[in-house]
Amino acid sequence: MGGTSTEKLVIKNKRLDGRKLNEMRKLSIKAGIIPNADGSAELALGETKVIAAVYGPREVLPKHLQKQDRAYLECIYDMASFSTPERNRPGPSRRSVEISKVITEGLAPAIFLEKYPKTKIDIYLEITNANAGTRCAAMTAAAVALADAGIEMRDLVASIASGKVDGQLALDLAQKEDNFGEADVPIAVMPRTKEITLLQMDGDLTKEELQKIIQMNLKACDEIYKVQKQALKNSYKGASKNGE
Amino acid sequence: MGNKVIKKYLTELLSKDKREDGRTLDSYRDIKIEVNPIIRANGSAKVTIGKTEVLVGVKLDVGEPFPDTPNQGVLISNAELLPLASPKFESGPPRPPAIELARVVDRGIRESKMIDLEKLCIKEKEKVWMVFIDIYPLNDDGNLFDASALGALIALKNAKMPKYDEKEEKVIYEELTKEYLPLTEEPVLCTFYKIGSSIFLDANKKEENEIDCRISIAVTKKNTIAAMQKGEFGTFTEKEINSLIEKAIQKSKELRKFIK
Numbered sequence: 001m002g003g004t005s006t007e008k009l010v011i012k013n014k015r016l017d018g019r020k021l022n023e024m025r026k027l028s029i030k031a032g033i034i035p036n037a038d039g040s041a042e043l044a045l046g047e048t049k050v051i052a053a054v055y056g057p058r059e060v061l062p063k064h065l066q067k068q069d070r071a072y073l074e075c076i077y078d079m080a081s082f083s084t085p086e087r088n089r090p091g092p093s094r095r096s097v098e099i100s101k102v103i104t105e106g107l108a109p110a111i112f113l114e115k116y117p118k119t120k121i122d123i124y125l126e127i128t129n130a131n132a133g134t135r136c137a138a139m140t141a142a143a144v145a146l147a148d149a150g151i152e153m154r155d156l157v158a159s160i161a162s163g164k165v166d167g168q169l170a171l172d173l174a175q176k177e178d179n180f181g182e183a184d185v186p187i188a189v190m191p192r193t194k195e196i197t198l199l200q201m202d203g204d205l206t207k208e209e210l211q212k213i214i215q216m217n218l219k220a221c222d223e224i225y226k227v228q229k230q231a232l233k234n235s236y237k238g239a240s241k242n243g244e
Numbered sequence: 245m246g247n248k249v250i251k252k253y254l255t256e257l258l259s260k261d262k263r264e265d266g267r268t269l270d271s272y273r274d275i276k277i278e279v280n281p282i283i284r285a286n287g288s289a290k291v292t293i294g295k296t297e298v299l300v301g302v303k304l305d306v307g308e309p310f311p312d313t314p315n316q317g318v319l320i321s322n323a324e325l326l327p328l329a330s331p332k333f334e335s336g337p338p339r340p341p342a343i344e345l346a347r348v349v350d351r352g353i354r355e356s357k358m359i360d361l362e363k364l365c366i367k368e369k370e371k372v373w374m375v376f377i378d379i380y381p382l383n384d385d386g387n388l389f390d391a392s393a394l395g396a397l398i399a400l401k402n403a404k405m406p407k408y409d410e411k412e413e414k415v416i417y418e419e420l421t422k423e424y425l426p427l428t429e430e431p432v433l434c435t436f437y438k439i440g441s442s443i444f445l446d447a448n449k450k451e452e453n454e455i456d457c458r459i460s461i462a463v464t465k466k467n468t469i470a471a472m473q474k475g476e477f478g479t480f481t482e483k484e485i486n487s488l489i490e491k492a493i494q495k496s497k498e499l500r501k502f503i504k
Contacts, residue, residue, distance in 0.1 A: 185472075196474070207467075
């Protein structure tokens with residue numbers, strides 16, 4: 001948002017990458033890709049690529065962070081230096097600190113944290129290639145990695161960002177649409193109960209547009225949910241074949 | 245955070261549409277505004293909501309624009325959760341809560357295009373005005389979000405440009421002109437808090453300690469939404485969000501009366 005572009009982003013209801021307004025980019029998820037981690041997943045949403053790894057429940061360090069009645073959850077969202085057009089300085093930024101916070105808060109409702117008192121669950125999310133929607137892709141991947149780690153959950157969390165481009169509402173914004181569009185609304189939801197666990201918005205939208213985008217996002221999350229479940233099933237299939 | 249006994253008590257109280265201080269669920273505590281209390285700042289405001297007190301200062305300087313917006317001024321927002329404002333704050337570099345507070349306030353201002361940043365360009369690619377918003381809570385008794393956003397809005401509205409010596413290409417910080425910042429919008433932030441299934445405005449600290457989640461909504465003068473942010477571990481339903489968007493638009497009209 002905030003940028004200016006003379007380029008048209010939507011021509012005859014088609015977007016720059018050829019998608020329709022209500023069409024999501026191709027989503028693929030693979031669970032169990034990092035042998036050292038307790039759970040992991042790799043996700044590609046179009047050109048946006050994320051790797052998620054879960055370590056834990058494990059010992060809390062430093063000890064004073066330990067919670068007597070539940071697990072201490074921490075997600076770290078990080079963009080690889082080569083993931084963006086201009087090199088991104090490695091290490092945390094104010095943006096990544098805020099995203100890590102909202103992602104942690106968006107995944108926590110899905111986890112039975114109270115089943116793992118005095119432990120820590122770490123979720124590491126690395127964006128290896130960024131083409132918008134990275135926080136949502138990271139959460140979708142994180143949920144699969146958590147399930148892959150065998151952590152008890154109420155539900156998975158599915159996430160997507162939609163917005164307004166050239167005056168029209170569009171599902172799953174790509175980079176130029178995010179940079180030069182009029183609004184961006186990332187959402188995460190527990191698809192089974194439809195409880196919204198993350199919601200952010202920036203741009204300029206009327207009440208009606210905003211409500212419509214939320215609805216669009218929730219519908220898309222049902223589709224993402226199917227891909228997540230399939231990824232988990234596939235990983236178990238692989239496991240039995242290898243005799244694990 | 246959290247005390248099970250207090251949480252149970254507040255959940256029951258709120259479910260009967262009651263609050264400990266006698267307020268309704270959708271009312272704010274008393275709001276008081278002090279304009280330009282800080283002489284050294286270009287613009288400043290002290291906002292008091294109940295016992296919550298926030299001091300916001302705006303400082304202007306000249307610097308280089310970002311490469312992707314060579315003809316626009318720069319906006320930078322920061323919040324310092326000073327240990328003097330709460331026994332829970334510690335000194336040191338900003339932690340996630342301070343960063344989130346600053347970024348949520350910033351987002352409303354930036355996305356509503358409140359400041360006409362193009363008018364802050366002095367020489368394209370080289371020199372632009374930089375607007376620094378610094379948020380200093382003085383006493384945290386809950387709802388720092390709305391107090392800080394209101395403070396930032398009023399501080400910006402009352403900020404005067406310092407003198408700029410074009411020959412020397414220097415800012416003369418001591419001399420303020422009569423010119424105000426070029427502003428186009430007035431985004432108002434409304435934050436809703438949820439405990440159990442009750443949703444209410446302007447949580448005090450006792451309530452805020454027990455919330456399941458919150459959502460901040462920035463509303464423009466033309467009643468559109470410029471920014472939103474959900475926080476903390478709980479969840480909202482789509483129906484709740486839809487009704488809160490409407491409530492935020494209504495409530496923002498009331499808060500606008502405090503803008504000076």
